[in-house]
Amino acid sequence: xxxxxxxxxxxxxxxxxxxxxxxxxxxxxxxxxxxxxxxxxxxxxxxxxxxxxxxxxxxxxxxxxxxxxxxxxxxxxxxxxxxxxxxxxxxxxxxxxxxxxxxxxxxxxxxxxxxxxxxxxxxxxxxxxxxxxxxxxxxx
Numbered sequence: 001x002x003x004x005x006x007x008x009x010x011x012x013x014x015x016x017x018x019x020x021x022x023x024x025x026x027x028x029x030x031x032x033x034x035x036x037x038x039x040x041x042x043x044x045x046x047x048x049x050x051x052x053x054x055x056x057x058x059x060x061x062x063x064x065x066x067x068x069x070x071x072x073x074x075x076x077x078x079x080x081x082x083x084x085x086x087x088x089x090x091x092x093x094x095x096x097x098x099x100x101x102x103x104x105x106x107x108x109x110x111x112x113x114x115x116x117x118x119x120x121x122x123x124x125x126x127x128x129x130x131x132x133x134x135x136x137x138x139x140x
Contacts, residue, residue, distance in 0.1 A: 002117050003027045007037035007051035007063065013102075017050060020109050026117065034058025044072030048116050050100070050109075053082040053090065061087075064094040077116040 004026045008014040011032065018028040029046070031037035035057035041049055049067070053060035060080045067073045080091045081100035091099040097116065100108055 001025070001027045002047040003029065003045060004113075004117075005029050005031060005037060005041055005046040005049045005051075007031045007034060007049065007055070007060070009033050009052060009055040013052070017104075017109065020106055021050075021113065024110065024113050026113065034060065034063045038063055038066055041067055041076065042070045042073050044070070044076060046073075046076055048077045048079065048113070050079045050081065050112070053080050053084070053087045061090040061094040061096070064091075064096050068095055079112055079116070 004021050006014050006017045006021065006028060007030075008017065009032055014030045014032060018030050021028045026048075029040060031040050034051070034055045037049070037051060038058055040046075041063075049063075051060040051063055058066075060082075064078045064080060067076060067078060077097045079098040079100060080087070080094075080096045081102055081104065083102040085101055088099045098112060100112065
């Protein structure tokens with residue numbers, strides 16, 4: 001089963017997002033700040049990470065930058081989310097694979113899961129990722 005890491009410092013949002021992802025059949029782990037997310041993700045065991053941008057200890061874009069430097073995690077798909085539309089620029093600068101505008105809806109999460117996890121060979125690292133100039137931008 002493919003594994004997804006949800007990172008958000010708002011427990012309500014993290015729990016809701018985890019429940020949505022689980023409903024689509026994925027195994028979910030939740031971290032409540034960027035530092036905890038980094039510790040969980042650096043070993044490369046997740047196929048997808050969905051992270052908030054504004055969190056204590058380590059912001060989402062900083063988490064993304066660090067993970068892109070980790071040999072075991074650098075190919076993990078990372079989706080950043082924020083309620084601030086201008087945060088897409090930070091998402092681009094850290095080479096995130098997509099950006100979700102909060103408040104998100106179930107269809108946006110489903111699109112993310114389909115785009116990054118539904119592959120014929122079920123290999124999370126076989127996906128040819130889009131150019132950062134064409135960063136997928138999902139809105140409610």
